[in-house]
Amino acid sequence: MSVEVRSTKLKFKGEKTKKKRKREEGEEGSSSRRRRGEEDDQPDTWVRPDQAAEIRGPTFIFQPSDRSPICINYDSTRGKIMLQPLDKEAVEETKETSLTERVPTDVSQVWVTTRVAGSPTVNLRTGVGEGKFLSCDKHGLVSADREARGPEEEWTPVVFDDGMVAFMNVYEKYLSVDEVAGGQLQLRGDSEEAGFRERFYVKIQNRYKKEAHEEKKLKEGMLGEASMDxxxxxxxxxxxxxxxxxxxxxxxxxxxxxxxxxxxxxxxxxxxxxxxxxxxx
Incomplete structure (x- = not known):
């Protein structure tokens, strides 16, 4: 004896029954691509800059180190810069994510980039605590303990063809990851050339990348008032x-x-x- 199974879904009088449509071959891929495109267009989506002028606002800086990928953190409790392995704090959702698709998982991994309009240099300020600036002295010592900005707190980002970024200080030396005694890693600012240890992956939020494009168009007169001929x-x-x-x-x-x-x-x-x-x- 067969028993008819009835749907438990509530229906209202006069409501039309929706027919299920079979998904055609290739439709799933197109919908997923469209969904990814919509996600990439969101203001808060983390994206990589194509030009140095786009580096602004909340900034995530990390590097494919020899051992494992690391990111530049700021420990507000100890007031020190820390190089934290990304794999150590990886959660289940990010373990299978490629390196270039990584996003910050903690506020200590985020720096705030500001720049004076028209200037090629930027300032990197901690996103936690009292907002200290990343600085480098003439001996190459990097710290984040200054509340005011000056020449030693200025960095010139250089974007390479592979999308990686190097940061040059006022002494025309590059920020780098250096290995010290005991196998510890620390930041230095005395490298003459931008090699592997001097290059970083940088991610910013999509809204600031669009803002940089708008400013560029405005500067070129595409969005502003037409120049008077x-x-x-x-x-x-x-x-x-x-x-x-x-x-x-x-x-x-x-x-x-x-x-x-x-x-x-x-x-x-x-x-x-x-x-x-x-x-x-």
Missing amino acids: EVSTNKIYQAWGQARSVVSHEDRKALKKAKKEGRLAEAMLDRRAKLKSDRFC
């Missing part, structure tokens, strides 16, 4: 007699000033009247 403007609005156009340094400065003050049309009319009077005098 006096020659073209004169030909359209002020040309007469075989489209004669007069351009001078003084007029250019005057028009730019008038544009900032919101009286560009008035200034151009005054200039046209002046040019006509000079012509017939």
Whole structure:
């Protein structure tokens, strides 16, 4: 005797029954790719910078060391920089993750990168504690115990073709991972060349990468106000007699000033009247 099994799912009167659709071959791969693309587009997603100008905001710095991958941490309790093995703190979800896909799992692994607008150098500040700056003295000693920024707290990031980043200090030496007595690892800042120990993987949040792109476009005039081409403007609005156009340094400065003050049309009319009077005098 067969027993009919009824679904326990609640249904409301008038609700239409949805038909299940079989997943076609290859559809699963496309949906997963689309899902990954959506995740990569999220503001808080950790991504690798393509240019030095993109390195800003929360920053995750790690390196494929000879022994095991390590990241630069700051121990706020002891006030010291620590080089922590990534595999030691790896959780089940990240054990099978490739090195370039690693993301920070603790706030002590995150540094905050700031820069002065237009400057190639950056400052690296601890993300925990009172916010101390990463610095390097003339002897190559690296520390994070200064609350104010100065020349020794400035770093110039250099992005290589393989996507790895080197940090050069004010003395034109590179930040590196050095092995000291007892097999301990520590940061140094006295390397002359950017080799394997001087290169790091850097990850930033996607929102700051997009912000850098927007600033670049704005600087190039793609998103901001269109630059004023006096020659073209004169030909359209002020040309007469075989489209004669007069351009001078003084007029250019005057028009730019008038544009900032919101009286560009008035200034151009005054200039046209002046040019006509000079012509017939």
